[in-house]
Structure formats: structure tokens, C-alpha cells
Amino acid sequence: MPTLRDITGILEDAWTRLDEGADAPAGPAIYPFPGDVAGNDPALTGIHIANDVDPESVVPMFDRVSLISVAFPAFTDGRGFSIGRRLREAGYTGRLRATGPVLADQFRYLLECGFDEVEVPDALAARQPQEQWERAADAVTLNYQRGYAGRRNILEARREARGV
Amino acid sequence: MYSYDEFDERFVRERVAQFRDQVARRLDGSLTEEEFRPLRLMNGLYLQLHAYMLRIAIPYGSMNGRQMRMLGTIAEKWDRGYGHFTTRQNIQFNWPKLKDIPDILDALADVGMHAIQTSGNCIRNTTSDPFSGVATDEIEDPRATCELIRQWSSLHPEFTFLGRKFKIAVTGASSDRAAIRVHDIGIEIVKNEAGETGYRILVGGGLGRTPMIGKELRAFLPREELLPYLEACLRVYNMHGRRDNKYKARIKILVHELGIDTYREHVEAEYARIDRSNTAADMAEFARIAEQFAPPAYPELPEQSAIFERALKAHPDFAHWVEQNGFAHRVPGFMAVTVSLKPVGGAPGDATSEQLRVLAEAAEQYSMDELRITHEQNVVLPNVKKDELFALWTLLKSQGLDAPNKGLVTDIIACPGLDYCALATARSIPVAQEISKRFSDPARMADIGPLAIKISGCINACGHHHVGHIGILGLDKAGVESYQITLGGDPANDASLGERTGPGFSYDQVPGVIETLVETYLGLREPRETFLQTYRRVGMAPFKEALYADAA
Amino acid sequence: MARAFRPVVLTANDLVEGDVVWWTGAVWSRDVSDAEVFDTPEAAEAAEAALNTPEHAACTVGIVRVEVEMRDGAPFPTLRREQIRAERRPTFDYLPTSKVSEAA
Structure with missing residues (x-):
């Protein structure tokens, strides 16, 4: 079983991943993109996208799903960061999941790019226990980039200090 | 600062x-x-x-x-x-x-320094003109823009796991001393017709395996739009740059494969989607940074200095050094000088701890506490009173930091090469040392005039050989070091990439090859013509003939 | 035609110090002349496989084979790159004068 976590800690994964063309189960299920999800209950519907999918093509599905999972095939392949950011900028407000062998050291960046949760394979989770993810999330508490959620923004802090 | x-x-x-x-x-x-x-x-x-x-x-x-x-x-x-x-x-x-x-x-x-993003597939150290703030041809000191980019690019949540490294250079002067045309993004500070200061953006330049000259992406970008626009450029690269082949992963390949117009369309589409007001730095922040680069309080001095003139007359070595390593300062009575880290036979760019300390002392005593590092692997003291130049020179000389060879044949750029580097295929530094010894005679150096030799110990081109007037690329041919020679490269405003002369040469042959090239130039040149000018006028043929005639 | 097999040794860098190290058959040595020489591809493969453990990954980086020839009865690399590694220094006088005696 892969490990799912968000900023609050390790989570039970209520979602079932479906293969292409598989029958829908009773509970919440993640369909491979583009997925035939018309008529589904959005609350029970998620999709999984590869990291070469154009985020624009996912926009029409925003109100049909409550979870989008983005593939990170390797921790060094950072396309998913931009995809997360783009989905949020396009107005997606549901749950956003990063799926793949990402490192604890990338947790903060994922959160900042709009991800809520991270699903990592077992072997990696075993080497990097929860305590390391918690530490990594708070390792650097400031950022310089405006418009990314999470850390205290240095430019805003300076603006406040100027009394604007 | x-x-x-x-x-x-x-x-x-x-x-x-x-x-x-x-x-x-x-x-x-x-x-x-x-x-x-x-x-x-x-x-x-x-x-x-x-x-x-x-x-x-x-x-x-x-x-x-x-x-x-x-x-x-x-x-x-x-x-x-x-x-x-x-x-x-x-x-x-x-x-x-x-x-x-x-x-x-x-x-x-x-001391306010770090090693953040000096390697890895992320946005690297932003580089600039070593004479920023003091050059006479400057529109604006580029360092405020550089610092804004340094901060924005540090631990960027979205752009820290790019397909490949990403290098940005900025110049604020009409003469490009920052090699912006061979960077992933090159930024030139310009004024538009309305007199507003903004940026001209170049993209897709670079050296390495596939050298390319950057192309114009935007002729004028208003200052306040810089960060959101860079974010659009980087996002398009992050999402569309190739990930299947490390050697095709730089943005220059993306721009080349898409074409500059298509890349621009992608960037503009992305830019239109970005919430600019939520991304840009406000101009008060830019002003806060720029204030720290305000010119120091220069005392009012006459343009001429009697002490300086006397020292020039009394000490020909000093006069020679000033002539070769001096750089005109925009403030009367001041000069900028290059401290060459290329003594004859030395390892280019190396400095001992004692030399580093003397450079610190020189900056504090004689250069209003400022130093610059150049991409030619030298050091610049930007703010020296002419009155004090001789005292400075005396101090530098005590540590062997007085080589009067800026821009000359012995001012060789060399990467660490196979003596240190895990990627290298051939040695660089000892090749530079041997060439330097061949041309150690100051009179001969002066006669040859401006000549940039640049040596890389592998195809990654850290030694910038593609933009050397003479470029040397060290390769491995079946376990033996072999050196390819290129001619006619230059990184400045009319940037050009060097052309290969032909088959490579062995390690031992290289110094003789350089001698032959230099002798050929001396035989062909017209009055006051530099090596590069001669090459551009006569082309490859006579040099090739001189190198390979015996072998044919 | 495949190139004939030449004797090899196994080398890596020390994780903590960064130094070049050579496998002696029992420990990692700083001196190439201590290295165990493998005369057949099978012997080299077996030794490599035996070093592919968490213990060795915890103290070394990048275990690779290097071709050697015998010089004065001891192995020495055939390639320039590995010769430079084996010498543990650049091929030119790289140290500031004040440091030469310390490093010697």
C-alpha cells in the first residue's frame, strides 16, 4: 500500500484507483484521464493525469470531479509542479494529489503549488518516515515568490513593514 | 552593495x-x-x-x-x-x-553569502557586467534587477526541478560584457521611445553540446512585468522542454524545435493567464533594492591626478599595467582596474587564501569596499582613485596579482578539466599553462594584442570555447586526449560561434598550434587589426592552410 | 569483435571524505596499489555484486570498474582519468607554495 499524507499527517486513502475501462465500484474512485465520468457523482469521482497532459484539457472536468491526481514519474521530473499551479490558477478548488516517488524535501514546494496531499510508494515511505515530512514542511518558513500558498512571503512582509 | x-x-x-x-x-x-x-x-x-x-x-x-x-x-x-x-x-x-x-x-x-542553486536543474546564479555601476556606457546599474531575480529564483516552488539548468544574465550597458546572448535568458536594460526603462528579453542562447545565439523574445518589457513574464517563460519551458534526452533538455533546444515565434506564442498565452498583480514585485520593493546599489559618495576629484601621472612616468611596469588592465570610470578622478588571476604559467582563476585576503584589503582600502568577479575568471576593483592606483598596484604586486595581461593572449579562460572534474574528457589547466609560458614575453603579448583563448575540457563548454577567438575543446579519442580548435567566436554584441579548423591535435601539439595560428594572424593583419577582425576579414582558409599544410 | 577483457579493480569515492578509494577485497583503501585485481569478467562481476549492499552504499559513492595494468607488481589504471584519480592530485603543481609541505 502506498502512503498518503497531507499537512496534518498520514491519511486513510478512501479512493480506489481504476484501470482503463474498469467498472466503477460503489465508493470513491480515481479514473485514468480522460475517463468516462459523465453522470457520476462528483463527490465520488477523481481523475489521474500524466504530467504531459495539457491542464487546459482538464478544465471542463472541474465540476465533475472532487479529486485530481497528478503523476510524478520521478522526483526529478518537475512538470507536475507547473500543472498543479496551472490547475489552481484555472480555478480548480477540489482536492489535488501528487502521486509518485516524491521526496519529503519537496513537500513544501508541492503544497505551495496547490497540492493538498501526496501519495508515495511504500519503499520510499519506509525510508522517509512521517517525522521527516513534518520537518521538511517547516524547514524553510519564508519564500520570495508571490502567489504561492503556504510559507510567509518575504515581499509581503516587507510591504507590511513599509506600512502599506 | x-x-x-x-x-x-x-x-x-x-x-x-x-x-x-x-x-x-x-x-x-x-x-x-x-x-x-x-x-x-x-x-x-x-x-x-x-x-x-x-x-x-x-x-x-x-x-x-x-x-x-x-x-x-x-x-x-x-x-x-x-x-x-x-x-x-x-x-x-x-x-x-x-x-x-x-x-x-x-x-x-x-557574511551574507550562500551556495544556493549554483548547480542542479534549477535557476542558477544570475550573472552580470563586472563594471556595472561604473561603466560610462551604462543605461542603468543592472544589479538591482539581478538581485530581484536572485530573490525570486531562490527555492522557487515551481522551478526547482526543471528539465535542465537555467542561466540568466543581465546587462545594463550598450557593450555587452555579460555574454547575455549565450544564456538561457539574456536581459538587456533598455529605454523605449517614451523614455521608460525596461527590458529587452533574449531567449535560447547557450554553449555546451549545441551552441546557439539567443533570439529576441520581447523588444521591450515594462519593468514591473519582469517577474510574471519570467514565470511565464519558465513555465512553458518546465512543461514543454524535453525530458527524454539530457542533451536536448535545455531551453535552447525547445526554442529551436518550436521556433522563436511559436515559443513566444506559448509564453504570451501563459502570460495572459497569469495573475500579474499577484505575482509581480511592487515597485517599492524594486526601489528598496535599487537604493542599496546607489552610487557610493564619490569625493569630487579632478580628472587628472598629479601623483598618478608621476607614478606612470617613474614606473614603466605600473604604466603598462594601467594601460592594459585599467577601465574608464564614469566619475572624474576614478578608475576601475582588473586584477588578473592569469599570471604566466598559473592556473587560470585560482587564488590562494593569502591572495583572497589581499584582495579584500585592496577593496577596503582602495575601492570603496567593492569587488567584482568577471566571467573571464578575473577580479575587478571598480572604484579606485587615480591618486591611489600606485599604492594599490604595489599591494597587489606583493602577492603576484599584478599581471598586466587583461584581454591578451595569456588571459586564458580554462575550466578545471580532467585534473579535477568528473565530467571532463581532457585536461584544460596544464594546456593553458603551457600556452601562457609560450607567450610570456610582455612585448610579444602587446604586439599580438587582444586575443581571447578559451579552453573547455569537455563538450559541456564551461570554458566557453565556442566564443573564444581561439577555442580549444579537449576530447577523449580512444583513451587519448585530443583537442579540437575553433576560430572566430565572440560573446559580445555581435556574438558569433567559432568554426572548427579541422581534425584535432594531441595534448603536446596544442601550444605549437596556437603559435602557428598567432604567427599566421601576425602575417596577415592590417594595421591595428585584432586577431578577431583579421579572422572575420580573411576567413578560415589561411589558418587552416597553416595548420594542416604539412599533413596534406 | 568484442575487445579482450583486461584486468580490473573496483573503485569509488568515500561518502564522508570524498576521497578516491579502492577495494582491496576486504576494505576500502586510499592506495591503488592495495587494490584487488580481477582477471576475469566473472570474478569482477561477482565482486561488484558482493559490494552492492546497503553497508557499502552507506560509506561509498559510485562503485565502478577500472582497467589496470601491472606496474612494479602493483595495479595502476590504464586510462588518464583514472591515473589522475589514483595519483590523488592534479597533474600540475596545484598547491599554493605554503601548503606544499603539509599535503606531501
């Missing part, structure tokens, strides 16, 4: 603590080497042939005496008493131990 505020300081300290933790997690097995490697690289730490190598950022090449002195201390305390200035305004230490790196980083933080 920019100094850290409380936020910059805390940010860098937290990054050091984070790296200390990453080292500990590598040692306890939480991180595999495969996972640790990209993490250490993006904090400047390589594992080279003999040892770890730590590359420290000198943002836009600008530093003060205290910082330079700390580099000397680091060299002595944690390394073997010397450092190596690189072709991207960084300094490298060749022998640190992994366990000492966090302490070195803390020592750097004490």
Missing part, C-alpha cells in the same frame, strides 16, 4: 539548517545517493574526481571585502589554501569534506 535584511538572513540560515539535515539523512540512509545527489547539487555540492567540490555563488559577481576575506578563511580552514573563480562569477573549493559543508555554509551566511 546589497545587504541582507532580517528576512534574507533568516531564509539563508534556514536553508543551511535544512542542508545540514539533508546531509544527516544521507548518512543515516533515509536518502539514497540517487536522491541526495540532486539535493546536494542544488546547494552547490558536487562529487568530483578527487573529492567534493563546493561552488559558492557570488551573485552578479559583486562582493565586499568582508565576504572576500571569508572566502580566504574558508580556503584555509576547510580546503587546501586556494579557491578557483569560475566562468559564471562563482568560486569553487576543490577539497572540502561532506561533513564540513554545513559549517562552511554557516560561515558564508555570516
Whole structure:
């Protein structure tokens, strides 16, 4: 079983991943993109996208799903960061999941790019226990980039200090 | 000079603590080497042939005496008493131990320095004109823009795991001394017709395996739009740049494959989607940074200095050094000078801890506490009173820092090469040393005139050989070092890439080959014509003939 | 035609110090002349496989084979790159004068 976590800690994964063309189960299920999800209950519907999918093509599905999972095939392949950011900028407000062998050291960046949760394979989770993810999330508490959620923004802090 | 505020300081300290933790997690097995490697690289730490190598950022090449002195201390305390200035305004230490790196980083933080993003597939140290702030042809000091980019690019949540490294250079002058045309993004500070200051943006330049000259992406970008626009450029690259082949992963390949017009359309579409007001730095922030680069309080001095004139007459060596290494300053009575780190037979760009300390002292006493590092691997003292130039020269001379060869045949750029570098295929530094010894006669050097020899020890081109007037590329041919020669490259405004002369030469042949090329030029040149001008006029044929005639 | 097999040794860098190290058959040595020489591809493969353990990954980086020839009865690399590694220093006088005696 892969490990799912968000900023609050390790989570039970209520979602079932479906293969292409598989029958829908009773509970919440993640369909491979583009997925035939018309008529589904959005609350029970998620999709999984590869990291070469154009985020624009996912926009029409925003109100049909409550979870989008983005593939990170390797921790060094950072396309998913931009995809997360783009989905949020396009107005997606549901749950956003990063799926793949990402490192604890990338947790903060994922959160900042709009991800809520991270699903990592077992072997990696075993080497990097929860305590390391918690530490990594708070390792650097400031950022310089405006418009990314999470850390205290240095430019805003300076603006406040100027009394604007 | 920019100094850290409380936020910059805390940010860098937290990054050091984070790296200390990453080292500990590598040692306890939480991180595999495969996972640790990209993490250490993006904090400047390589594992080279003999040892770890730590590359420290000198943002836009600008530093003060205290910082330079700390580099000397680091060299002595944690390394073997010397450092190596690189072709991207960084300094490298060749022998640190992994366990000492966090302490070195803390020592750097004490003087407002770091090693963040000096390697790895992320946005690297932003480089600039070493004469920024003092050059007579400057529209605006580019360092405020550089510092804005430095901050924005530091630990960027979205752009820290790019397909490949990403290098940005900025110039504020009409003469390009920052090689912006061979960077992933080159930025030129310009004025539009309305007289507003903004940016001309070039993209897709670079050296390496596939050298390319950058193309114009935007003729004029208003200042306040810089960060959101860069974000659009980077996002298109991050999402569309190739990931299947490391050698085709730089943005120059994306721009080349799409064509500049299509890349521009992607960027403009992305830019239209970005919430600019929520991304840009406000102009008060830019002003806060720019204020720190305000010119120092220059005393009013006459343009002529009697002390200086007397010293010129009395000391021909000094006069020669001023003539060769001096650079006109925009303020009367001042001069900028290049301290050459290319003594005859030396390792290009190397400086001992004692030399680093003398440079610190020179900056504090004679250059209003400012130093610059150049991409030619030299040091500039930008603010020297003519009255004090002779005293400065005397100090520099005491440490062998008085080589009067800026821009001459012995001012050779060389990467570390196979003597240090894990990627290298051939040696660079000893080749540079042998060439330098051949041309050690000052009169001959002066007669040859401006000539940029640039040596890379592998195809990655850290020695910028593509843009050398004479470029030397060291390769491995079945276990033997072999050197390809290119002619006619140049990184400045009319940038050009060198052309190959033909088959390569052995290690031992290279100095003789350079002699032949130089002799050929001397035989062909017209009055006051430089090597590059002669080459551009006569072309490859006579040089090729001279090199290969015997073999044919 | 495949190139004839030449004797090899196994080398890496020390994780903590970064130094070049050579496998002696029992420990990692700083001196190439201590290295165990493998005369057949099978012997080299077996030794490599035996070193592919978490214990060795915890103290070394990048274990690779290097071709050697015998010089005065001891192995020495055939390639320039590995010769430079084995010498543990650049091929030119790289140290500041004040440091030469310390490093010797």
C-alpha cells in the first residue's frame, strides 16, 4: 500500500484507483484521464493525469470531479509542479494529489503549488518516515515568490513593514 | 552593495539548517545517493574526481571585502589554501569534506553569502557586467534587477526541478560584457521611445553540446512585468522542454524545435493567464533594492591626478599595467582596474587564501569596499582613485596579482578539466599553462594584442570555447586526449560561434598550434587589426592552410 | 569483435571524505596499489555484486570498474582519468607554495 499524507499527517486513502475501462465500484474512485465520468457523482469521482497532459484539457472536468491526481514519474521530473499551479490558477478548488516517488524535501514546494496531499510508494515511505515530512514542511518558513500558498512571503512582509 | 535584511538572513540560515539535515539523512540512509545527489547539487555540492567540490555563488559577481576575506578563511580552514573563480562569477573549493559543508555554509551566511542553486536543474546564479555601476556606457546599474531575480529564483516552488539548468544574465550597458546572448535568458536594460526603462528579453542562447545565439523574445518589457513574464517563460519551458534526452533538455533546444515565434506564442498565452498583480514585485520593493546599489559618495576629484601621472612616468611596469588592465570610470578622478588571476604559467582563476585576503584589503582600502568577479575568471576593483592606483598596484604586486595581461593572449579562460572534474574528457589547466609560458614575453603579448583563448575540457563548454577567438575543446579519442580548435567566436554584441579548423591535435601539439595560428594572424593583419577582425576579414582558409599544410 | 577483457579493480569515492578509494577485497583503501585485481569478467562481476549492499552504499559513492595494468607488481589504471584519480592530485603543481609541505 502506498502512503498518503497531507499537512496534518498520514491519511486513510478512501479512493480506489481504476484501470482503463474498469467498472466503477460503489465508493470513491480515481479514473485514468480522460475517463468516462459523465453522470457520476462528483463527490465520488477523481481523475489521474500524466504530467504531459495539457491542464487546459482538464478544465471542463472541474465540476465533475472532487479529486485530481497528478503523476510524478520521478522526483526529478518537475512538470507536475507547473500543472498543479496551472490547475489552481484555472480555478480548480477540489482536492489535488501528487502521486509518485516524491521526496519529503519537496513537500513544501508541492503544497505551495496547490497540492493538498501526496501519495508515495511504500519503499520510499519506509525510508522517509512521517517525522521527516513534518520537518521538511517547516524547514524553510519564508519564500520570495508571490502567489504561492503556504510559507510567509518575504515581499509581503516587507510591504507590511513599509506600512502599506 | 546589497545587504541582507532580517528576512534574507533568516531564509539563508534556514536553508543551511535544512542542508545540514539533508546531509544527516544521507548518512543515516533515509536518502539514497540517487536522491541526495540532486539535493546536494542544488546547494552547490558536487562529487568530483578527487573529492567534493563546493561552488559558492557570488551573485552578479559583486562582493565586499568582508565576504572576500571569508572566502580566504574558508580556503584555509576547510580546503587546501586556494579557491578557483569560475566562468559564471562563482568560486569553487576543490577539497572540502561532506561533513564540513554545513559549517562552511554557516560561515558564508555570516557574511551574507550562500551556495544556493549554483548547480542542479534549477535557476542558477544570475550573472552580470563586472563594471556595472561604473561603466560610462551604462543605461542603468543592472544589479538591482539581478538581485530581484536572485530573490525570486531562490527555492522557487515551481522551478526547482526543471528539465535542465537555467542561466540568466543581465546587462545594463550598450557593450555587452555579460555574454547575455549565450544564456538561457539574456536581459538587456533598455529605454523605449517614451523614455521608460525596461527590458529587452533574449531567449535560447547557450554553449555546451549545441551552441546557439539567443533570439529576441520581447523588444521591450515594462519593468514591473519582469517577474510574471519570467514565470511565464519558465513555465512553458518546465512543461514543454524535453525530458527524454539530457542533451536536448535545455531551453535552447525547445526554442529551436518550436521556433522563436511559436515559443513566444506559448509564453504570451501563459502570460495572459497569469495573475500579474499577484505575482509581480511592487515597485517599492524594486526601489528598496535599487537604493542599496546607489552610487557610493564619490569625493569630487579632478580628472587628472598629479601623483598618478608621476607614478606612470617613474614606473614603466605600473604604466603598462594601467594601460592594459585599467577601465574608464564614469566619475572624474576614478578608475576601475582588473586584477588578473592569469599570471604566466598559473592556473587560470585560482587564488590562494593569502591572495583572497589581499584582495579584500585592496577593496577596503582602495575601492570603496567593492569587488567584482568577471566571467573571464578575473577580479575587478571598480572604484579606485587615480591618486591611489600606485599604492594599490604595489599591494597587489606583493602577492603576484599584478599581471598586466587583461584581454591578451595569456588571459586564458580554462575550466578545471580532467585534473579535477568528473565530467571532463581532457585536461584544460596544464594546456593553458603551457600556452601562457609560450607567450610570456610582455612585448610579444602587446604586439599580438587582444586575443581571447578559451579552453573547455569537455563538450559541456564551461570554458566557453565556442566564443573564444581561439577555442580549444579537449576530447577523449580512444583513451587519448585530443583537442579540437575553433576560430572566430565572440560573446559580445555581435556574438558569433567559432568554426572548427579541422581534425584535432594531441595534448603536446596544442601550444605549437596556437603559435602557428598567432604567427599566421601576425602575417596577415592590417594595421591595428585584432586577431578577431583579421579572422572575420580573411576567413578560415589561411589558418587552416597553416595548420594542416604539412599533413596534406 | 568484442575487445579482450583486461584486468580490473573496483573503485569509488568515500561518502564522508570524498576521497578516491579502492577495494582491496576486504576494505576500502586510499592506495591503488592495495587494490584487488580481477582477471576475469566473472570474478569482477561477482565482486561488484558482493559490494552492492546497503553497508557499502552507506560509506561509498559510485562503485565502478577500472582497467589496470601491472606496474612494479602493483595495479595502476590504464586510462588518464583514472591515473589522475589514483595519483590523488592534479597533474600540475596545484598547491599554493605554503601548503606544499603539509599535503606531501
